[in-house]
Amino acid sequence: xxxxxxxxxxxxxxINNDTKLIFTVVLxxxxxxxxxxxxxxxxxxxxxxxGQVFALQEHINDNxxxxxNNTLSLSNLIKQGSPxxxxxxxxxxxxxxxxxxxxxxxxxxxxxxxxIYETYIQRGKVNLVFKHLPNRGSDSMGAAIAAQCTNxxxxxxxxxxxxxTNQKPIDSGWVSKDNLKKFASKITGLxxxxxxxxxxxxxxxxxxxxxxxxxxxxxGFQDTPSFIIVNNDGSKPxxxxxxxxxxxxxxxxxxxxxxx
Amino acid sequence: xxxxxxxxxxxxxxxxxxxxxxxxxxLAGSIAIGFWILFSVFDQLLFFLPVLVFYLPxxxxxxxxxxxxxxxxxxxxxxxxxYMLKHSKLKISKSLFSGSTIGILSSTCASCSSLGxxxxxxxxxxxxxxxxxxxxxxxLLRLVSIVILIWALYSMHKKITKSCCILNGLDSIRNxxxxxxxxKHMM
Numbered sequence: 001x002x003x004x005x006x007x008x009x010x011x012x013x014x015i016n017n018d019t020k021l022i023f024t025v026v027l028x029x030x031x032x033x034x035x036x037x038x039x040x041x042x043x044x045x046x047x048x049x050x051g052q053v054f055a056l057q058e059h060i061n062d063n064x065x066x067x068x069n070n071t072l073s074l075s076n077l078i079k080q081g082s083p084x085x086x087x088x089x090x091x092x093x094x095x096x097x098x099x100x101x102x103x104x105x106x107x108x109x110x111x112x113x114x115x116i117y118e119t120y121i122q123r124g125k126v127n128l129v130f131k132h133l134p135n136r137g138s139d140s141m142g143a144a145i146a147a148q149c150t151n152x153x154x155x156x157x158x159x160x161x162x163x164x165t166n167q168k169p170i171d172s173g174w175v176s177k178d179n180l181k182k183f184a185s186k187i188t189g190l191x192x193x194x195x196x197x198x199x200x201x202x203x204x205x206x207x208x209x210x211x212x213x214x215x216x217x218x219x220g221f222q223d224t225p226s227f228i229i230v231n232n233d234g235s236k237p238x239x240x241x242x243x244x245x246x247x248x249x250x251x252x253x254x255x256x257x258x259x260x
Numbered sequence: 261x262x263x264x265x266x267x268x269x270x271x272x273x274x275x276x277x278x279x280x281x282x283x284x285x286x287l288a289g290s291i292a293i294g295f296w297i298l299f300s301v302f303d304q305l306l307f308f309l310p311v312l313v314f315y316l317p318x319x320x321x322x323x324x325x326x327x328x329x330x331x332x333x334x335x336x337x338x339x340x341x342x343y344m345l346k347h348s349k350l351k352i353s354k355s356l357f358s359g360s361t362i363g364i365l366s367s368t369c370a371s372c373s374s375l376g377x378x379x380x381x382x383x384x385x386x387x388x389x390x391x392x393x394x395x396x397x398x399x400l401l402r403l404v405s406i407v408i409l410i411w412a413l414y415s416m417h418k419k420i421t422k423s424c425c426i427l428n429g430l431d432s433i434r435n436x437x438x439x440x441x442x443x444k445h446m447m
Contacts, residue, residue, distance in 0.1 A: 103319070104304060111317045169396050242304050245315040252310055 070234025071218070077129045081207050083148075083156035085117075086127035092256050094126055094249070095228040097133040097215045100143040100163045101170045102224045104243040109164040115246040120253060127232070130160070132211040133224050137171035142199075144208045146180040149198035150190065158187050229253065231260070274417035275336070278343045287342060292335030299327035326402040333409040340416040 070076065074093050078084055082095075094116070098105040113128075120126035132148070134140030143163060150159040162183050168174035177199065184195050198204070215221040219228070223241060229252045230237040236259075238252055278284050300306035303323060306314045316324055 107304075107317050107319055110319075111315075240310075242307070243317075244304075244307060245313055245317075247311050247313045247315075248307055248309075 071214075072228065072230045072237055073234035074127055074129070074232050076234065080210070081148075081151075081204075082211070083130045083151045083160075084127055085129075085157055086121040087124035088127065089232075090121075090124050090127045091232050091260050092120070092126045092253055093129055093230050093232055094253075095129045095131055095230065097131045097211075097221050097224060097226045097228075099132075099134045099136045099140050099224045100147065100160075100175065101134070101136040101140045101167070103167065105225045106164045106167045108225050108243040109161070112244065112246050112249065116249055119246075119250070125257065126253060130156070131215055132208045133215045133221060133226070134208065134212070135222065136224070139171050139173070139175045141205070141208060142177060142180060143175040144211075145202055145204050146175075146184065146195075146199050148204035148207060149195050150184060150187065152198060153190055153194065155187050155190050159184065162186055229256065231256065274340065274420040277420055278340050284339045284343060288335035288339040290335075291338050292331045295331035295334050296328065299331060300324075303327065322399060323402065326399065326406065329406055330402060330409065333406065333413060337409055337412050337416060340413070340420065344416065344419060 072093070072095065074084070074088065077093070077095065078088075096108075098108075116126065116128070121128055132144040134144040147156060147159050147163065150156050163175070166174065166183065173179070180199060181192075181196060184190055184199075185192060215226070219226070219239070221241075225243055227240040227244075227249075228237045229240065229249070236256070240248060240252065279288070297306065300314065301308075303320060305316060305320060305324065
């Protein structure tokens with residue numbers, strides 16, 4: 001009898017020990033994950049994991065602000081030569097910092113942008129502004145300049161879509177000068193001689209470099225795609241980092257529309 | 261034929277031994293879920309802010325399937341590792357460097373392929389180079405990590421079943437000795 005009792009109490013003790021050990025391991029593991037997530041949250045000024053969204057007014061240097069207008073106001077962005085899409089009187093602006101060689105940017109363009117276009121841009125609620133952040137490879141700069149050249153003739157968004165649709169691995173030669181010209185020739189109504197001279201002379205290199213400086217020094221953007229969602233007058237900017245799906249944009253845009 | 265193949269691929273006996281204790285099932289499940297969350301966040305499929313949202317874009321389907329497989333195998337291998345640590349007489353330092361742990365580390369590293377933003381924000385320009393490499397070879401790295409994990413699973417299976425055999429062997433020796441002793445006493 002006693003031996004049976006002893007063995008059953010030993011077994012219960014063993015099970016308790018097992019459970020304790022396993023729960024400890026689970027706790028350690030979960031806290032590890034939490035730690036990793038919070039580490040990545042703190043590693044950049046804002047994180048794409050947890051704290052993607054934050055007000056960044058304080059990040060804008062005073063000397064970069066236009067004396068009369070906010071740097072992020074739509075009129076200012078257009079003045080800088082940035083391509084834009086939508087109704088100029090739309091209350092909200094999305095500023096998209098992207099690289100044509102970045103696969104997550106392509107994901108955003110294919111999956112999320114069309115829904116934003118249908119839901120907000122077409123209905124005159126949102127404007128989309130494109131800023132270049134070509135940092136993924138040595139060929140990225142050429143692609144950015146070529147795209148900016150098409151903007152001269154009002155064909156930026158067509159070229160933008162063509163590049164993302166034909167995206168290949170980074171620096172694999174898919175955005176070589178010849179290929180950039182081939183892609184441009186697919187756009188109906190684009191004056192090719194103007195485009196070629198613009199691309200060959202690297203007319204917009206300084207504009208692209210200004211965009212890079214604007215994105216990286218003013219907002220600390222090194223990763224693409226990154227977005228600033230801001231009121232038309234440049235007030236109350238909020239950041240989204242990463243290829244967010246539509247619900248993330250919807251949450252921020254709707255909040256801003258309600259606030260207005 | 262198929263059953264024989266399955267016998268080779270699936271280390272059923274060791275899985276049965278380890279997961280007869282439901283605590284290990286909970287452990288494996290939690291680890292698999294944990295890694296699933298981690299992989300999905302790094303792959304930019306799962307977002308917590310501004311709203312909790314999961315989405316599966318077309319370009320991420322293959323990677324998502326592979327990361328699910330990795331998460332499940334990781335859960336099994338880690339819990340088998342815990343079982344081994346608890347039940348084997350190997351010193352911790354030795355068992356930590358066993359094949360399974362190397363497998364886990366490699367697999368975790370393979371999942372770095374989706375650590376893009378973390379790499380860039382931590383290592384700047386070098387992070388971008390690393391990210392480019394990892395994004396190009398992401399699927400390949402994941403496949404390699406799955407192969408390593410399966411190998412780790414197999415090596416764990418061998419260890420667990422081997423220790424079983426040894427224990428069984430010891431038990432039978434002990435039983436024989438006991439019988440002899442009893443026999444002597446009887447005589």
